[in-house]
Structure formats: C-alpha cells, structure tokens
Amino acid sequence: MLSLEKVSAGYGQSDVIRDIDLEVRPGEIVTLLGPNGAGKTTTLRVISGHVKQSRGTVRLKGHDLAHLSPTQRARAGIAHVPEGRGIFFGLTVAEHLRLGYRGETIDPKVVYTYFPALRELRDRPAGLLSGGEQQMLAVARNLARSPELLLLDELSLGLAPLLVEGLLPVVRDYSRERNCGVLLVEQHVPLALEVADHCYVLSHGDVVLHEPAERLRDDPELLVESYLGGSAAKETLAT
Numbered sequence: 001m002l003s004l005e006k007v008s009a010g011y012g013q014s015d016v017i018r019d020i021d022l023e024v025r026p027g028e029i030v031t032l033l034g035p036n037g038a039g040k041t042t043t044l045r046v047i048s049g050h051v052k053q054s055r056g057t058v059r060l061k062g063h064d065l066a067h068l069s070p071t072q073r074a075r076a077g078i079a080h081v082p083e084g085r086g087i088f089f090g091l092t093v094a095e096h097l098r099l100g101y102r103g104e105t106i107d108p109k110v111v112y113t114y115f116p117a118l119r120e121l122r123d124r125p126a127g128l129l130s131g132g133e134q135q136m137l138a139v140a141r142n143l144a145r146s147p148e149l150l151l152l153d154e155l156s157l158g159l160a161p162l163l164v165e166g167l168l169p170v171v172r173d174y175s176r177e178r179n180c181g182v183l184l185v186e187q188h189v190p191l192a193l194e195v196a197d198h199c200y201v202l203s204h205g206d207v208v209l210h211e212p213a214e215r216l217r218d219d220p221e222l223l224v225e226s227y228l229g230g231s232a233a234k235e236t237l238a239t
Contacts, residue, residue, distance in 0.1 A: 085135060
C-alpha cells in the first residue's frame with residue numbers, strides 16, 4: 001500500500017528524517033515510535049504531502065507521489081488525522097460527515113457502524129464535545145471517506161489512556177475489515193503495540209529498529225534500548 005525508500009525531509013536546509021525506509025501493507029497497522037523530536041510527525045506530513053522530501057521516493061500502491069499535492073494525495077486515498085484533531089468547532093458532527101472533495105463519496109453509515117456513540121451526538125457542535133468525542137470525530141470523518149491509507153498522529157494527546165483503549169481497537173477492526181493500511185504515531189507505547197502488526201522506531205531522524213510488534217511486546221527491553229541507542233537495537237539492525 002505504502003512504501004518509503006531512502007526518504008529524507010525537513011524544514012529549511014535541515015533534514016529532520018534521513019534515508020527512511022518504511023512499508024505499510026493493506027489491512028496492516030504499522031506503528032511509528034520514538035522520543036519527542038525524532039521525526040515521526042514529519043514522516044506523516046511527508047506522506048500526506050505537507051512537507052516535501054529532499055531525497056527518496058514515496059509510493060502509494062506503486063505510484064510515485066512526488067508531483068501530487070496534499071489535495072491530490074487525499075483524493076488518491078490518503079487520510080491524515082493530524083495532531084490536534086483538525087476539526088471545526090462550529091460545525092455539528094453530522095456536518096463534519098458531509099465534508100468532502102468535489103465528487104467524493106462520503107458514507108456516514110460507516111461512521112455510525114464503527115462509532116455508534118456519534119449517532120446520538122450528530123446534531124451537537126464539535127466545540128461542545130468532550131476531548132474523547134472530538135478525537136472520535138476526527139477519526140470518524142476520515143473513515144467516512146473510505147481511505148486506503150490512514151495516517152494517525154498522536155490519538156492519545158490530551159486523553160486518558162482508558163479513552164485511547166476504546167479508540168485504537170476500532171481502528172484495528174476498520175483496518176482489517178476494510179483492508180486499509182494504517183500508519184500510527186502514538187506516545188502510549190503499550191497501547192500502540194497491542195493493535196500494531198509491525199513497529200518502526202525513529203531516533204534523531206533515523207530508523208533504529210524495525211520489528212514485528214509481537215516481538216517487542218515480548219521483549220520490551222529491546223524497545224527501551226532502541227530509544228536509548230543501546231547495543232541490542234544496533235545488533236538487531238545488523239542482522
């Protein structure tokens with residue numbers, strides 16, 4: 001579904017990520033972990049076209065995205081839920097589910113299937129929703145577009161872990177049932193690993209670890225060492 005090959009990108013003359021190789025398959029959740037400032041959000045913004053790579057190639061279903069604008073990438077099937085949710089406080093839930101590009105099919109029934117709580121809130125302005133409800137809406141309005149690739153940036157930001165525990169399994173179910181690839185940036189590592197199939201760890205703009213999520217659930221020390229630049233992570237990459 002998605003592949004990054006030797007991608008570098010940043011702001012001004014400075015690269016924030018360097019020579020990133022990354023892959024997301026259909027129906028698969030890949031989590032991108034790492035400390036603050038590692039380049040996780042920049043990676044998502046490169047994929048959705050809001051930051052231009054300085055080197056390398058980004059492909060969606062084998063097609064090079066280099067010359068596509070953010071709008072064109074969205075129309076090609078990329079949905080990006082940014083950090084901060086990106087919703088409109090003055091619009092109701094139902095109005096959010098009618099927002100789309102010209103000629104695009106929006107299906108609110110999909111939203112109410114995966115987030116039935118939003119049905120009761122459909123006439124409420126987003127500004128009057130709780131933080132958890134707002135995050136639910138941010139994800140839901142993108143699911144209504146039936147994306148092929150979903151980019152999620154820090155769903156848990158400002159939320160209690162209990163709320164995130166209810167949100168991430170819905171994303172997992174949607175991914176598997178709709179064959180949608182998901183790239184997830186998440187600060188709550190155990191929750192991210194619980195729903196993910198594969199994990200990449202970024203540190204100072206470099207991929208320092210790439211493993212099946214199951215292995216990192218079973219060997220958390222390897223994950224900790226990758227954050228700290230430990231020898232175990234380096235040995236894993238070497239093999």
